[in-house]
Amino acid sequence: xxxxxxxxxxxxxxxxxxxxxxxxxxxxxxxxxxxxxxxxxxxxxxxxxxxxxxxxxxxxxxxxxxxxxxxxxxxxxxxxxxxxxxxxxxxxxxxxxxxxxxxxxxxxxxxxxxxxxxxxxxxxxxxxxxxxxxxxxxxxxxxxxxxxxxxxxxxxxxxxxxxxxxxxxxxxxxxxxxxxxxxxxxxxxxxxxxxxxxxxxxxxxxxxxxxxxxxxxxxxxxxxxxxxxxxxxxxxxxxxxxxxxxxxxxxxxxxxxxxxxxxxxxxxxxxxxxxxxxxxxxxxxxxxxxxxxxxxxxxxxxxxxxxxxxxxxxxxxxxxxxxxxxxxxxxxxxxxxxxxxxxxxxxxxxxxxxxxxxxxxxxxxxxxxxxxxxxxxxxxxxxxxxxxxxxxxxxxxxxxxxxxxxxx
Numbered sequence: 001x002x003x004x005x006x007x008x009x010x011x012x013x014x015x016x017x018x019x020x021x022x023x024x025x026x027x028x029x030x031x032x033x034x035x036x037x038x039x040x041x042x043x044x045x046x047x048x049x050x051x052x053x054x055x056x057x058x059x060x061x062x063x064x065x066x067x068x069x070x071x072x073x074x075x076x077x078x079x080x081x082x083x084x085x086x087x088x089x090x091x092x093x094x095x096x097x098x099x100x101x102x103x104x105x106x107x108x109x110x111x112x113x114x115x116x117x118x119x120x121x122x123x124x125x126x127x128x129x130x131x132x133x134x135x136x137x138x139x140x141x142x143x144x145x146x147x148x149x150x151x152x153x154x155x156x157x158x159x160x161x162x163x164x165x166x167x168x169x170x171x172x173x174x175x176x177x178x179x180x181x182x183x184x185x186x187x188x189x190x191x192x193x194x195x196x197x198x199x200x201x202x203x204x205x206x207x208x209x210x211x212x213x214x215x216x217x218x219x220x221x222x223x224x225x226x227x228x229x230x231x232x233x234x235x236x237x238x239x240x241x242x243x244x245x246x247x248x249x250x251x252x253x254x255x256x257x258x259x260x261x262x263x264x265x266x267x268x269x270x271x272x273x274x275x276x277x278x279x280x281x282x283x284x285x286x287x288x289x290x291x292x293x294x295x296x297x298x299x300x301x302x303x304x305x306x307x308x309x310x311x312x313x314x315x316x317x318x319x320x321x322x323x324x325x326x327x328x329x330x331x332x333x334x335x336x337x338x339x340x341x342x343x344x345x346x347x348x349x350x351x352x353x354x355x356x357x358x359x360x361x362x363x364x365x366x367x368x369x370x371x372x373x374x375x376x377x378x379x380x381x382x383x384x385x386x387x388x389x390x391x392x393x394x395x396x397x398x399x400x401x402x403x404x405x406x407x408x
Contacts, residue, residue, distance in 0.1 A: 001026050001076055001086075003069050005035070005049040013038060020044075020061075022068055024095075029088035033095075035068060037061055071095070085155045103199050106143070106151040109136045109190050125256050127320070135186035142168045154194045158204045162188075166210060181210040217378070218338055219347040222356075225249060227334045229294075238333070241326040243298050244317045248345030250295045250353060251276060252368050255323065255342045257287070261314035266291070266299070280369035287369030350376065 002025045007018040017038035024031040039061065043052050050065060051058040075094050079086050084094075113132045116124050142165050143149050162184065169180040188205045195203040220228075228246060233239040248258055257280055269275035274291040291299070298315070302308055307316035317323070320342060327340035338344070346368070354364045365376035 001072075001091075003072055005065050005069075006046070007039060007041070007044050009041070016040070018044065020065070022065075022072075024072055024091070026086060026088050026091055031088050031092050031095075033092075035065065037064065083156055085153075103154050103194070104151040105154050105157065105190070106136070106140060108154065108194065109139060109187075112190055112193070127256075131182070132186055135183045138169060138173065138183050139165070139187055141173075145172065154191065154200055157191055157200070159207045162204060162208050166208075178212050181212050184208070184210055217347045217351075218344050219351045220249065220336070220338070220344065222352055224334070224336050224338075225348065225352065227336065228330065231334055233333075238326060238330060240316065241318065241323055242330055243301065244315060244323065245327060245330070245340075245342065245345050247295060247298045247315065248342065249348045250292045251289050252346050252349035252354075252364075253278070253287070253289070254280070254346055255317075255320045257369075258315060259313075259317050259320075262312050263314055265314060285369045285371055287367060289367045 004023045004025075005020060006023060007020055009018060011019050013019070018041050020035045020037045020039055022033045022035055024033070039051055043058070045052045050062045072095065075091065076086065078084075079091070079094065084090065113129065113136055116129050116132055120126055120129055140150070143152060146164055146168060165187065166180060166184050169175045169183055170177075175183065188208070191200075191205060192203060194200050225246070228242055231242070233242060244258065247253075248255070251258075253261075253276070257278055261276070261278060265276055265278050267275055267277045269288070269290060271290075274296065276287075276289045276291060276295075278287050279285065280287050302315055305316045307313060318326070324341050327342065330336075331338060331340045350364055350368060354367075355361065361373065361376055365373050368376060370376045
């Protein structure tokens with residue numbers, strides 16, 4: 001920051017005096033302010049930026065200009081000590097006593113989460129809301145830990161702040177890499193919205209390098225599916241949970257999409273057979289799945305279930321929390337050495353049920369309701385058995401070609 005006092009010859013007063021102006025330059029941008037003082041042109045020292053001489057008038061005016069200069073430096077000092085962003089506009093507002101509306105990170109984050117909560121079941125799931133709430137909680141704790149404050153201006157969010165938050169999640173909260181990246185990205189969606197709204201000049205996440213590491217997806221094998229299908233459960237609750245899980249294994253639908261199904265989602269497909277036609281809540285993309293015999297058997301089994309009739313549901317599925325809790329019990333009973341969750345059914349559909357049986361990945365992607373093939377590739381790991389079968393076909397062709405060459 002530099003400060004200069006000068007006179008404006010173009011604005012000479014009626015009595016021939018020139019107005020004295022103060023010019024403050026911050027990062028190359030000028031702020032020009034009137035001092036409300038006037039001086040004769042012959043008495044002004046352009047090089048020194050003050051009035052010539054040692055008269056009482058000169059001493060009073062020069063003392064006043066020093067006060068203005070000191071006030072500017074005091075404001076600069078205050079803004080530095082309080083971590084305020086210093087640019088021409090913020091400095092001018094502070095100098096003139098104009099209160100700039102402070103937009104605070106936590107306040108904006110809370111408002112965002114409230115809107116997500118109000119749209120649960122319409123645009124967002126309860127799990128999405130919970131993820132944002134967890135990210136907000138971590139952000140609050142980070143501000144107290146790192147800066148000893150409860151909130152911060154969004155204009156103070158920069159790449160250093162983001163990297164510190166990333167480090168805090170890994171080192172203090174002991175989050176693994178993927179959890180850390182997800183929390184930082186959820187926080188980043190709030191910052192991105194601030195940028196889109198024009199509340200900050202640039203997006204500080206442009207230089208954030210966090211990358212999610214691909215985890216090995218868990219799914220059930222054919223033997224494990226058979227183990228579940230063939231098990232007779234004496235407890236109705238476990239039988240229902242098994243049926244809902246198997247339904248997802250043979251449709252690829254996520255929990256929330258099974259929960260939202262009604263009888264109107266059963267339609268006649270292009271082949272004249274029954275299909276499930278729905279829209280995925282997570283992506284709002286269409287998902288159309290032909291109904292397999294196992295799927296139809298489960299639909300028929302619960303057609304007249306009281307919950308289905310009373311709530312216009314296709315299936316009487318329990319809450320996601322209860323489903324996942326009981327699935328662990330099912331795994332123990334059926335001696336499946338995997339930590340079962342409802343989402344594993346979706347992976348099972350993509351791998352064991354479809355790809356392994358020769359269904360092209362493009363068709364699998366469409367049934368899963370994915371918007372691009374890359375997303376499907378994360379789910380649909382090609383099994384060793386499929387690789388073996390494909391290579392056997394190639395091997396047979398090569399043997400036949402070799403025999404043909406020998407006979408020729």
